[in-house]
Amino acid sequence: MREITFAEATREAMEEEMARDPRVFLMGEDIAKQGGIFGQFKGLPQRFGLERIRDTPISEPTLVGAALGAALVGARPVLDIHFADFLLLAMDELVNQMASLRYMSGGKLKAPVVIRAPDGAIRSAGAHHSKSLEGLFLHLPGFKVVAPATPRDAKGLLKSAIRAEDPVLYLEHKALYPRKGPVPEGEYLVPLGRAEVVREGRDVTLISYSLTLHKTLEAAEALARDGVEAEVVDLKTLYPLDWDTLLGSVERTGRAVVAHESWRFLGPGAEIAATLEERLWRKLKAPVARVGAAHVPIPFSPPLERRVIPQVEDILMAAKEVLAWA
Amino acid sequence: MELLDLYRIMYRIRRFEERVERLFLAGKIPGFVHLYIGQEAVAAGALAHFRPGDYLTSTHRGHGHALALGVDPRDLMAELFGRRTGVCRGKGGSMHLFDARRGMLGANGIVAGGLPIAVGAGLGLRILGHEGAVFCFFGDGALGRGVLHESLNLAALWQLPVLFVLENNRYASTTGFAESHAFQVPALVGAYGIPYLEADGSDVEEVHRAVGELLAHVRSGRGPAFVEAHTYRFKGHYVGDPERYRSRQEVEEARRRDPLGLARARLLALGLAQEELEALERKEEELLEEAVVFAEGSPWPDPEEALVGVFAEPVSDYPWEEP
Numbered sequence: 001m002r003e004i005t006f007a008e009a010t011r012e013a014m015e016e017e018m019a020r021d022p023r024v025f026l027m028g029e030d031i032a033k034q035g036g037i038f039g040q041f042k043g044l045p046q047r048f049g050l051e052r053i054r055d056t057p058i059s060e061p062t063l064v065g066a067a068l069g070a071a072l073v074g075a076r077p078v079l080d081i082h083f084a085d086f087l088l089l090a091m092d093e094l095v096n097q098m099a100s101l102r103y104m105s106g107g108k109l110k111a112p113v114v115i116r117a118p119d120g121a122i123r124s125a126g127a128h129h130s131k132s133l134e135g136l137f138l139h140l141p142g143f144k145v146v147a148p149a150t151p152r153d154a155k156g157l158l159k160s161a162i163r164a165e166d167p168v169l170y171l172e173h174k175a176l177y178p179r180k181g182p183v184p185e186g187e188y189l190v191p192l193g194r195a196e197v198v199r200e201g202r203d204v205t206l207i208s209y210s211l212t213l214h215k216t217l218e219a220a221e222a223l224a225r226d227g228v229e230a231e232v233v234d235l236k237t238l239y240p241l242d243w244d245t246l247l248g249s250v251e252r253t254g255r256a257v258v259a260h261e262s263w264r265f266l267g268p269g270a271e272i273a274a275t276l277e278e279r280l281w282r283k284l285k286a287p288v289a290r291v292g293a294a295h296v297p298i299p300f301s302p303p304l305e306r307r308v309i310p311q312v313e314d315i316l317m318a319a320k321e322v323l324a325w326a
Numbered sequence: 327m328e329l330l331d332l333y334r335i336m337y338r339i340r341r342f343e344e345r346v347e348r349l350f351l352a353g354k355i356p357g358f359v360h361l362y363i364g365q366e367a368v369a370a371g372a373l374a375h376f377r378p379g380d381y382l383t384s385t386h387r388g389h390g391h392a393l394a395l396g397v398d399p400r401d402l403m404a405e406l407f408g409r410r411t412g413v414c415r416g417k418g419g420s421m422h423l424f425d426a427r428r429g430m431l432g433a434n435g436i437v438a439g440g441l442p443i444a445v446g447a448g449l450g451l452r453i454l455g456h457e458g459a460v461f462c463f464f465g466d467g468a469l470g471r472g473v474l475h476e477s478l479n480l481a482a483l484w485q486l487p488v489l490f491v492l493e494n495n496r497y498a499s500t501t502g503f504a505e506s507h508a509f510q511v512p513a514l515v516g517a518y519g520i521p522y523l524e525a526d527g528s529d530v531e532e533v534h535r536a537v538g539e540l541l542a543h544v545r546s547g548r549g550p551a552f553v554e555a556h557t558y559r560f561k562g563h564y565v566g567d568p569e570r571y572r573s574r575q576e577v578e579e580a581r582r583r584d585p586l587g588l589a590r591a592r593l594l595a596l597g598l599a600q601e602e603l604e605a606l607e608r609k610e611e612e613l614l615e616e617a618v619v620f621a622e623g624s625p626w627p628d629p630e631e632a633l634v635g636v637f638a639e640p641v642s643d644y645p646w647e648e649p
Contacts, residue, residue: 025453052453057483062442062476069446069460072431073381075453077446093473096436097443105424106415107635109431141636165638193641240641279646 001182007040009151009183010116010172013158014041014078016187018048021076024162027054027063028080028116036080038118038177060086064093067113068101068167077113078162083129084119084171087137098167099142113168114161120173120211120261121298121309130298130305132210135262137169138239138271144192145238147171149213151181153236156190164192173211173261195242197249201229204255204319207246207272209235212259212310219315228323238268243275250276254285255322259315264292286325289318330598330606332374332530333589336366338610339390340586342399345614346389346406350565354622355406357419362390364560367585368493369394371525371533372461372553375541379458381429381447383440385493386421387559388433391463397425399617409624416627417635437498438468441477441490448486448550459487459544467498469514470506478550482518485549489541490520492554493527499563500571515552527557528585531592558583 004012018024026041032055035042045053056063060081067077081087087094094115101111121130137143144166148154154172161168198213199220208216213234220230231249235241250256256276258269269290276288294308343361350359362369365387373394376382384391392402397413405412406420413425421435431447434440444462451458468474469492481488492511496503515522521543525536533555540551558580562569569577593603634640 023454054484057476057479059476059480061473062445062480065439065442065473065477066446066449066480069383069431069443069448070450070453071446072443073447073450073454073456073458075450077450092436092439093442097432097434097439101424101432102638103636104414104418104422105426105432106412106417108414108426109424110638144637240643243645275644 001184003180004151004183005177006151006154006172006179006181007038007177009155010040010158011042011044013155014044015047017159017162018044018052023074024076024078025052025054026078026080027056027067029056029058029082031055031080037082038174040177041080060089061093064090064115065097067115068093068098068111071111071113072109076162079113079115081115081117084117084133085128085131087115087117087133095140095142099140102166103142110165111167112165114158114170115168116170116172118174119171120175121305122174124300124302124305126300127297132171132261132293134171134238134260135267138268142167143239144168145171146192146236147173147210147238148236149176149210149234151179151183153190155183156188157192157236160189160192168192171210175211190236192237193240193242194237195233195235195245197231197245198234199230199232201231201253203229203253204257204322205231205233205249205253206257206259206315206319207233207235208259209238210261212261215310215312216259216315218312219319222312222316223319228319230319241272246272246276247279250280251283254283256288257291257315257318257322258288259291259310259318261293261309263295264290265295267292286322289322291315291318329531329589329593329596332370332534333586333593334606334610335370335394336530336586336589337607338399338613339366339369339393341610341614342393342617343389345618347561347565349618355420356408357421359406359420359565360387360563361559361561361565362387364580364585365493365495365527365557366390367530367533367589368491368527368555368557371530372491372537374534375537376461377458379456381431381444381458381460383431383444383447383460383462384423384433385437385440385463385465386433386435387465388423389420392423392425392430392433395425395428395430397428397430399613400620403617403621404624407621407624408626409621410627411620411624415631438464438471438474440464441468441474444488445477445481445486448481448488449484451487452484459489459541461489461491463491463493465498466492466494466496466503467506469511470498478515478518478520481550482520485547487544487547488550489537489544490550490552491537492552493557494554495557495559497559497563497571500567502571511554520549521551522554524554524556527555528583528588530585530589
């Protein structure tokens, strides 16, 4: 199979969806003339024109609100937010307006908007350009939240997100854009709401998504060298969560570690760990461990950033603690 | 649009709101209620120009806009009562009214919340190649929010078909206009190159005329326009507001320019028979009575309905707990 980058895979998804459905359009800061800060929109204006690929002013609240308004009259907007951190500028439009709309209208209106937001810490971007905000948005009802880890899923999940009838927050870790991987030619969809066991094992289940999935797979490799067979689950969609796959895996292994870049305190891992313990209490051989960012703004200096963001060794250490329970 | 039709809409809003106030005070309507009394000429005059394919965003004071748009008073009243037959099946309430079929994209509990949505609706119409204009209503309180400035900019930049309708009733909640704004509205709007007209918001014909003129611009594809209707709310910010921020004398003075009184006097001066006017009013009273009976007689939503409708398909966080 051919190998392309994560950014190229998402560009392909956009191109295919825009060609398929004339209602789909894309807007954001620096996306048309520049092709996106990670090259993920290169060539699209040449094919679809500047009406459907729009450069915008730096006005996040109005852009999010406008994406909602366009969706309400029947268009299918994809909004690119420069950095996920800037979503915080538009919390009213995101939460009070977009996320609540279908519910508040008694199901009579819908908001099929995709918001693409690069997140995650990369090369000392500092506190305003490094956040992983999925924990925040998972807490607020009304968003489907997607966080792909591979080029293959990036393409298939983005296409599914664009076809979804609900607001989708599509979070792309910045460090993933240049990462290459096998991507099938032509059309395929990866369904929202489904996780995948990406590595099988019997001793412990390691649960992750996005960039941290790759660190988790590295940890699983290291464990294998010690004779421990770790199963790895890629969540792919964080809301709704694929509980069947999660519970099935942890029931088999009896041990679990959840790892992510979002803050550990009240992060996605907290909900997953609590639910696994509620459901599988008697079948668990150890408490579920959580790995996430320390509860501080993301620092600038490389050693500080590295300390705050979960690393392979943090996941490895958590797995070893879980395995140490008799 | 004849003055008599405009009067009929204003009368419908006035009586509806007076009844809502009584029902709220009698404990029949939950939540908060913000009345439109005094501002009827703005909704009636502006929305007389509303056509199928147009859209509307409204404010937390949105009953009048809904009624002027033609939302069935029964569906509206049932929503205020929180009943299943309500226009949002009881999930919206007074401040959050939607009627997809009529293009009502929401009253809004957030001041200026509707502005970017209106701009986006205009953008969507453009992308889809549809005709149509978006009526965006907001109060003077919205002038303080950054999103208003962003919305004017984007609408002007992309020449979107949005009519901004500022209902300047002189109070943002309880704070007077002059205490909140350091700028002049015409200068603000002019800075974005958006055509601006002001109108006496108590004179329904004047509002109708001004909006008609601006809409010709909007519908011709030359971008947004902005009307400022100077109006006054006769009642408090919400039902129960002690109104410590203004004098009784000020309210009484404003009431002398009651938009309904002005329109009624003009109709009679034009030679309309008193009996004809009263017959029209009686018909409206009957419609209102029906709406109240309908709302009171409507069932409450099943409590389980609270758990569904966030997404297109049901999502269960704890699927094993399903019955």
